Amino acid sequence: MIRFQLLHTKVELHSSLFLLLLLIALSGNSIFAASSLLFSFLHEFAHRATAIHLGYSPEKISYGLFGGVLHLREGFLQPVDELLIHLSGPFFNIVAAFLLYAFYQYYDYPWFEPLILSNIILAIYNLMPFFPLDGGKIVDLYLAIFLGYGRSQKISRFFSLLFTVFLFLLGIYLVQYNVLNLFLSALAVNLYVARKQDNSFIFYKITRNIEDGIKNGNEKIVVCREDMKAIKIIERYKPLESRLFTIVNDKGKYKGQLTETELLNGIYYCGIYADFKRLLAFKRAG
Secondary structure (H helix, E strand, O other): OEEEEEOOEEEEEOHHHHHHHHHHHHOOOHHHHHHHHHHHHHHHHHHHHHHHHOOOOEEEEEEEOOEEEEEEOOOOOOHHHHHHHHHHHHHHHHHHHHHHHHHHHHOOOOOHHHHHHHHHHHHHHHHOOOOOOHHHHHHHHHHHHHHOHHHHHHHHHHHHHHHHHHHHHHHHHHOOOOHHHHHHHHHHHHHHHHHHHOOOOOHHHHHHHHHHHHHHOOEEEEEEEOOOEHHHHHHOOOOOOEEEEEEEOOOOOEEEEEEHHHHHHHHHHHOOOOEHHHHHHHHHHO
């Protein structure tokens, strides 16, 4: 692991990244390998520049076998900001490809071609709608608006897993034609590991969303049975939505109300699997 500081941001380069570049270079594509490293590096710094412009604090950028990840100190991003940050990396590669192509029309240097190709591949690869790629995170955010964070994550992770399995098997099959196709399988493993690492619980993100929703003053009344588990409500949460929970028993009789803040406070002390009857009792006891 190589670590250094650049523009007040920690950068980590895993040794597996250099192994991949070495094998690409040995296959006769040294310019493409160097270009991929350079523009992958700039891709993540495009994410970083956008995050700083929007008021966030980059902590580090880590590069592994198949790309980099920007880590922010903030655990929560405004939905629109999150969308812009995810789009900025592929957008940079698309702009870079167009500019290089424009130069290529006037300066017919052969090494322009791998530069253009590397940017096109980086843009397409990162925009694929599979988690944890930029495209997958954008789809995840889009689904959350309509389905809630919990459901959106379940759907995106499921289809990402299917894609990962397909990619792994495809690499195994294509290795008979070229041994370098085995990297498709390595890519699948890398995506699976990254998917598992990023599969954290969304409680903090929802908490910050709720705070913003309360500031907006637009509350939605939600009727819940007292035997409903709190985790069901958390999973249905949508970005920038504020709710007021009316609790009833199985016969529809009114039992009480909980605000978003009271719900979160109850979950903090009683757990995410507590039902509304227990959360309401906790509120009254407090």
